[in-house]
Amino acid sequence: MKAYRARLLRFDDASGQPLYDEDGLLVVGPDAHGQAVVRAAGAHAALIDRFPGVAVEDLRPRLITPGFVDLHIHYPQTDVIGAPAAGLLPWLENYTFPHESRFHEPAYARGVAEFFLDELARNGVTTALTFATSHPASVNAMFEAAQARGLRFITGKVLQDRHSPDGVRDHTEQSLIDTEALIRRWHGVDRLGYAITPRFAPTSTPAQLRGAGELAAKYPDVWIQSHVAENVDEIRWAAELFPDSASYLGVYGDFGLLRERAVYAHCIHLSAADRALMARTGTVAAVSPTSNQFLGSGFFDYAAADAAGMRYGLASDVGGGTSFSPFRTMLAAYVVGREGQTKPGLSLTPAQLWWQHTAGAARALGLEGVVGNLLPGCEADFVVLNPQATPLLARKTAQAHSLDELLFALIVLGDDRVVERTVIAGR
Numbered sequence: 001m002k003a004y005r006a007r008l009l010r011f012d013d014a015s016g017q018p019l020y021d022e023d024g025l026l027v028v029g030p031d032a033h034g035q036a037v038v039r040a041a042g043a044h045a046a047l048i049d050r051f052p053g054v055a056v057e058d059l060r061p062r063l064i065t066p067g068f069v070d071l072h073i074h075y076p077q078t079d080v081i082g083a084p085a086a087g088l089l090p091w092l093e094n095y096t097f098p099h100e101s102r103f104h105e106p107a108y109a110r111g112v113a114e115f116f117l118d119e120l121a122r123n124g125v126t127t128a129l130t131f132a133t134s135h136p137a138s139v140n141a142m143f144e145a146a147q148a149r150g151l152r153f154i155t156g157k158v159l160q161d162r163h164s165p166d167g168v169r170d171h172t173e174q175s176l177i178d179t180e181a182l183i184r185r186w187h188g189v190d191r192l193g194y195a196i197t198p199r200f201a202p203t204s205t206p207a208q209l210r211g212a213g214e215l216a217a218k219y220p221d222v223w224i225q226s227h228v229a230e231n232v233d234e235i236r237w238a239a240e241l242f243p244d245s246a247s248y249l250g251v252y253g254d255f256g257l258l259r260e261r262a263v264y265a266h267c268i269h270l271s272a273a274d275r276a277l278m279a280r281t282g283t284v285a286a287v288s289p290t291s292n293q294f295l296g297s298g299f300f301d302y303a304a305a306d307a308a309g310m311r312y313g314l315a316s317d318v319g320g321g322t323s324f325s326p327f328r329t330m331l332a333a334y335v336v337g338r339e340g341q342t343k344p345g346l347s348l349t350p351a352q353l354w355w356q357h358t359a360g361a362a363r364a365l366g367l368e369g370v371v372g373n374l375l376p377g378c379e380a381d382f383v384v385l386n387p388q389a390t391p392l393l394a395r396k397t398a399q400a401h402s403l404d405e406l407l408f409a410l411i412v413l414g415d416d417r418v419v420e421r422t423v424i425a426g427r
């Protein structure tokens with residue numbers, strides 16, 4: 001067992017409200033299966049006598065928070081970040097597809113996977129739901145790399161059997177055989193999980209989507225990930241291809257791809273009926289604000305999502321997104337919330353933004369009580385943040401009189417320099 005004395009943030013499971021100790025203690029040790037978990041978390045003065053003889057590392061005035069959970073990211077787009085393009089569809093055609101075509105080569109895929117995981121760790125991200133490419137080799141490379149690091153990590157082979165160039169387009173029947181083989185090989189191994197991954201409805205035939213839905217029914221604890229309602233051109237295209245569906249989101253519903261553990265990036269241009277459908281089926285939105293700003297796609301409507309009872313959490317969407325940093329994503333989410341010209345504007349509190357990228361994101365994945373929080377029993381993935389990482393942050397956080405003021409200073413001014421240590425499974 002080991003203990004850390006620091007400022008300590010975690011969240012109430014039921015309400016999502018922050019629990020905070022200015023002088024906190026986090027005690028970590030193995031559970032009955034040998035997995036490193038949180039044994040206790042709370043005020044130092046209240047807990048220290050319960051753990052005599054346990055080594056305590058004094059990290060004050062640093063802040064310990066749960067490791068960040070990224071609900072939507074593309075590891076093969078690590079090198080596509082910052083590509084200049086005129087919106088989503090040209091960006092896919094001119095940059096993303098040519099780049100992804102290289103991932104049939106295992107050594108190349110492994111090299112990018114290692115760099116990607118280093119970058120997540122540097123930025124304090126301890127769990128991600130990530131796209132691979134359409135090549136099974138890209139999935140194996142990522143799972144092998146994540147397994148070696150002991151990560152709780154989810155990925156899957158992209159399904160795209162039409163409207164895709166040579167090099168990334170797959171074959172309907174083989175793509176479904178490959179997906180099932182990958183589920184059997186990787187899902188539930190150590191801390192790894194599989195996600196059935198149609199790229200987006202326009203690049204899959206009805207037959208491929210139907211097969212994906214059948215696998216989703218056969219393996220109900222496997223995740224589903226895709227994109228929906230990001231961009232008006234994309235929505236028009238989806239409507240042309242699937243004229244019998246009530247909406248773009250409805251296409252996924254018609255093929256059995258809306259359910260618990262189904263995560264859809266963007267969810268910007270939805271109708272009230274769409275939002276009700278998401279809430280009713282337990283489908284989750286991965287809000288990707290830096291990507292939406294970069295590609296000019298639009299603004300996620302928080303008020304409408306809350307009114308419908310939809311679940312959501314934050315995502316970087318690299319390489320459409322412009323940063324691996326949860327601080328950049330939380331700041332962009334704040335800006336998206338404020339935007340009041342196309343939808344009602346509101347002010348998300350710093351603690352709400354933090355929750356959306358930790359405990360809220362974990363809850364969206366069906367992993368509440370497992371990651372994204374530091375309540376007793378949670379897996380010991382956390383970050384040690386230095387509120388004095390830059391001169392301006394040191395000056396600003398010294399004047400913080402509340403948790404919200406401390407967190408907002410970090411959100412607005414912070415980046416990877418703040419992340420002093422990222423702890424995965426207690427290491």
Ligand SMILES: [Zn+2]
Nearest residue numbers: 074227265317
């Ligand atoms: Zn994406």
